[in-house]
Amino acid sequence: xxxxxxxxxxxxxxxxNFLIKFTQLLIIVLIISIWQFAAxxxxxNTFISSSPKSIVNTIINLYKDNTLFHHLxxxxxxxxxxxxxxxxxxxxxxxxxxxxxxxxKVIDPYLTILNSLPKVSLGPxxxxxxxxxxxxxxxxxxxxxxxxxxxxxHQAFTSTDENxxxxxxxxxxxxxxxxxxxxxxxxxxxxxxxxxxxxxxxFIGVIMGEFLVxxxxxxxxxxxxxxVFNLNLVMTGVILLAIMASLMYYLIVFIEKxxxxxx
Amino acid sequence: xxILRVKNLKKIYHTKNSEILxxxxxxxxxxxxxxxxxxxxxxCGKSTILSILCGLDKASSGNIEIEKGLKFGYMLQxxxxxxxxxxxxxxxxxxxxxxxxxxxxxxxVNKLLDTYxxxxxxxxxxxxxxxxxxxxxxxxxxxxxxxxxxFLDEPFSALDYQTRLAVxxxxxQIIKKEKKSAIMVTHDLSEAISMAxxxxxxxxxxxxxxxxxxxxxxxxxTPIQNRKAKEFASYYDKIWKDIDYHV
Numbered sequence: 001x002x003x004x005x006x007x008x009x010x011x012x013x014x015x016x017n018f019l020i021k022f023t024q025l026l027i028i029v030l031i032i033s034i035w036q037f038a039a040x041x042x043x044x045n046t047f048i049s050s051s052p053k054s055i056v057n058t059i060i061n062l063y064k065d066n067t068l069f070h071h072l073x074x075x076x077x078x079x080x081x082x083x084x085x086x087x088x089x090x091x092x093x094x095x096x097x098x099x100x101x102x103x104x105k106v107i108d109p110y111l112t113i114l115n116s117l118p119k120v121s122l123g124p125x126x127x128x129x130x131x132x133x134x135x136x137x138x139x140x141x142x143x144x145x146x147x148x149x150x151x152x153x154h155q156a157f158t159s160t161d162e163n164x165x166x167x168x169x170x171x172x173x174x175x176x177x178x179x180x181x182x183x184x185x186x187x188x189x190x191x192x193x194x195x196x197x198x199x200x201x202x203f204i205g206v207i208m209g210e211f212l213v214x215x216x217x218x219x220x221x222x223x224x225x226x227x228v229f230n231l232n233l234v235m236t237g238v239i240l241l242a243i244m245a246s247l248m249y250y251l252i253v254f255i256e257k258x259x260x261x262x263x
Numbered sequence: 264x265x266i267l268r269v270k271n272l273k274k275i276y277h278t279k280n281s282e283i284l285x286x287x288x289x290x291x292x293x294x295x296x297x298x299x300x301x302x303x304x305x306x307c308g309k310s311t312i313l314s315i316l317c318g319l320d321k322a323s324s325g326n327i328e329i330e331k332g333l334k335f336g337y338m339l340q341x342x343x344x345x346x347x348x349x350x351x352x353x354x355x356x357x358x359x360x361x362x363x364x365x366x367x368x369x370x371x372v373n374k375l376l377d378t379y380x381x382x383x384x385x386x387x388x389x390x391x392x393x394x395x396x397x398x399x400x401x402x403x404x405x406x407x408x409x410x411x412x413x414f415l416d417e418p419f420s421a422l423d424y425q426t427r428l429a430v431x432x433x434x435x436q437i438i439k440k441e442k443k444s445a446i447m448v449t450h451d452l453s454e455a456i457s458m459a460x461x462x463x464x465x466x467x468x469x470x471x472x473x474x475x476x477x478x479x480x481x482x483x484x485t486p487i488q489n490r491k492a493k494e495f496a497s498y499y500d501k502i503w504k505d506i507d508y509h510v
Contacts, residue, residue, distance in 0.1 A: 161343070163339055163340065163341060163343050164343050164345070166319060166337075166339060167337070167339060167343045168356075168360060169319055170317055170318075170319060170335075170336075170337035170339075171356070171357040171360040171361055171408065172360065172361060173360045177360055181345075181356070181359070181360070182345070185345070185347050186345070186346075186347070188347070
């Protein structure tokens with residue numbers, strides 16, 4: 001049994017958490033209502049700023065045309081593929097760099113140059129080389145995320161506690177044992193963080209790519225909307241993106257919780 | 264009977280701008296069951312000697328002879344337990360790495376855990392253990408591979424003073440009970456005198472042996488008890504003068 005004071009304390013925490021959630025909800029409800037109110041009373045130009053109702057209508061229309069899930073799926077597919085390749089490939093390359101210091105030193109200036117280069121500038125080259133299609137979009141997203149993945153993961157791997165490595169070496173551990181018994185498991189939190197950053201970066205890459213070449217996807221919807229001056233479509237695209245990106249972010253947080261629960 | 268003979272060990276460290284003579288003319292013999300402590304000014308190369316002895320570092324010249332078939336165990340500063348492994352799994356680490364997860368060895372680890380008060384913590388994670396218990400786990404991890412000689416590199420320096428006293432008592436008794444020989448590097452003179460049979464005093468860099476003290480205490484027992492022996496203070500005095508600390 002808890003003391004009275006402790007119960008009060010728990011109550012206070014509960015109340016505080018509730019207030020936070022409530023205020024968060026209130027903000028979004030307020031924004032939507034003010035937006036809709038302003039649109040209804042012609043305080044804003046709905047042609048430019050759209051309105052919540054027309055966004056919902058646009059989504060319903062897209063759904064009725066059977067194109068909503070098609071566009072969502074295309075973007076989702078491109079994001080997932082690029083995310084997986086960037087994350088897994090980045091970790092693999094970082095592992096090679098960790099294992100062979102010589103390669104890592106040789107490649108270092110090139111990584112730095114590639115990292116500071118605005119990857120969007122590679123867009124035209126990628127399109128010419130890979131054609132105007134999904135392939136180009138995925139390569140674009142890959143370029144944006146894999147370089148920073150390699151740099152971050154390599155940095156994390158090499159800053160693993162030196163004493164623990166010595167400990168393993170004193171048991172005559174071979175490099176692959178050091179990697180699988182120590183480097184990888186001790187860096188799970190870092191790898192999860194890399195995943196979180198990558199989801200954001202890959203989205204940037206995919207949408208950039210879709211702006212440049214695509215025939216479908218959310219980026220295409222936004223681009224198309226702006227070209228025909230259908231701002232409803234543009235806003236809808238942005239809202240769909242926001243929902244999708246945050247869902248994927250929470251998916252990673254969920255996986256993180258599953259992985260770290262036992263400790 | 265000497266199980267380890269080190270003769271004229273020399274170590275030079277190379278950096279871009281200079282070379283540093285870290286250890287010179289270091290010779291030491293270790294007897295079966297003996298506990299030797301090495302003390303010296305900080306940065307004098309004490310740890311280097313241990314790294315060389317257990318093969319993590321290469322000597323520039325010198326001779327190391329080991330009784331055939333003897334095995335080393337290395338315990339370094341801090342417990343270095345892996346947070347994501349249970350206590351039990353932490354203790355099996357060395358066996359896993361050496362591909363020796365036999366039934367007999369696992370039974371031995373279990374016995375060690377049971378004997379040294381960790382029976383109920385096998386499934387716990389290191390975060391849930393006190394500093395002293397963690398140190399004990401770290402020792403069991405080293406003992407699991409059945410080493411004959413233990414190299415202890417300032418094993419207690421991460422602990423606070425009280426825990427340190429208790430843990431050194433603890434570790435000492437385990438080492439004696441399991442009949443291991445040990446070489447310990449420390450900068451704590453009282454720790455060295457209270458635990459060791461012999462104390463080797465090193466000079467400033469380059470490390471040479473300045474003096475070796477055979478520690479003979481009346482009623483020699485556990486490290487904490489040994490601190491009360493009447494000879495303790497005089498040993499402390501002599502070694503302190505040898506080391507010649509200046510701030």
